[in-house]
Amino acid sequence: MTPPRILALDFDGVVCDGRPEYFETAWQAYVAAWPAPALTSSRPARIAARFSALRPLIESGWEMPLLVHALLAGVGDEALKDRHAWLAAPGLMKPAGVSAETLGRALNTVRDDWFARDSAGWLAHHHFYPGVAGQIATLLGGPIEVVVVTTKAERFVRLLLTSADPRLAQVTVIGREPGKPVPKPDILRRLADRAGLGADAAGLWFVEDMLETLEATAQRPALAAARLFLADWGYNTPDDRAAVARAGRIHLLSLTTFAGPLARWGGVIV
Ligand SMILES: [Mg+2]
The missing domain is CATH 3.40.50.1000 (HAD superfamily/HAD-like)
Known part of the structure; x- marks a missing residue:
């Protein structure tokens, strides 16, 4: 050969x-960018676990805070399997008035800020x-x-x-x-x-x-x-x-x- x-x-x-960094960044971006009432009164450990398991569904950064929202909103694994369907679902982004651009920008800002503030902590999440x-x-x-x-x-x-x-x-x-x-x-x-x-x-x-x-x-x-x-x-x-x-x-x-x-x-x- x-x-x-x-x-x-x-x-x-x-x-x-x-994935640990993805979830942390996605969570912070969701908290920062999702208009009230964001479903962020708590951060259940089960959300982090499901987020990691569902990571193969994610292609672009802006989808990550949206996945956090979908999980908090109780969207089930079966519905999430079809990424094209749930990403376009009218019940998720539209009522909140957020866009892919807003979420993507928030994600990049959170990551850049975290890296600038605490690069050792950021590295340790990989x-x-x-x-x-x-x-x-x-x-x-x-x-x-x-x-x-x-x-x-x-x-x-x-x-x-x-x-x-x-x-x-x-x-x-x-x-x-x-x-x-x-x-x-x-x-x-x-x-x-x-x-x-x-x-x-x-x-x-x-x-x-x-x-x-x-x-x-x-x-x-x-x-x-x-x-x-x-x-x-x-x-x-x-x-x-x-x-x-x-x-x-x-x-x-x-x-x-x-x-x-x-x-x-x-x-x-x-
Ligand atoms: Mg890859």
């Missing part, structure tokens, strides 16, 4: 579990998955370029990486850029071009925990030979993992396999 030239890794849910930092550090000494491709801001990712292991300062990080988000398949193709990979991106491996992102990547002819891995330890559902395990282009990867030799990852295109 030929090893990759580029190993692209998503950050949240692949390298790092940021946990690297066991073995991941070690595997990345080992690869950095070799011919494979490790690139973190994330929708998080680069400065946050850099600090988290170096706080986990100072050697990880060498990792290339492609984070959220100002302006319209660039889809990950576009970023991957740019990486392939920069490394001189061929028209089908053979030599590029990509580990991601969101199935939709991998499916979008699989549809790109210009990424037809990239190897795609769904991180089974990340923010995805049993249904996602079952769909991948049945066959097809996307290979299911465990944390133990990730931390071991790349030759054993599998994912050969058939």
Whole structure:
């Protein structure tokens, strides 16, 4: 098996579990941005637990305070499974007169303020998955370029990486850029071009925990030979993992396999 030239890794849910930070930030943003009467008289522990379990449903930051509200308002897990339905449900945002923009801005403000005030506390709300930092550090000494491709801001990712292991300062990080988000398949193709990979991106491996992102990547002819891995330890559902395990282009990867030799990852295109 030929090893990759580029190993692209998503950050949240692949390298790092940021769910404690997500919930704290989402809660504070909800309290700050939701017009009265916000349902914030208490913060039940069960809300935090459900929020973490439902994390795979979240794609954008503004959805997080809305999920907090939906949980406090008693929306059930079944209804929340269909993200397009509950996000658009007229009973949630409309009566309160809040918008996605308001919630997104509140979330970013809360995170920036927290980070500026107490970066150690902010860092402590993140946990690297066991073995991941070690595997990345080992690869950095070799011919494979490790690139973190994330929708998080680069400065946050850099600090988290170096706080986990100072050697990880060498990792290339492609984070959220100002302006319209660039889809990950576009970023991957740019990486392939920069490394001189061929028209089908053979030599590029990509580990991601969101199935939709991998499916979008699989549809790109210009990424037809990239190897795609769904991180089974990340923010995805049993249904996602079952769909991948049945066959097809996307290979299911465990944390133990990730931390071991790349030759054993599998994912050969058939
Ligand atoms: Mg992720």
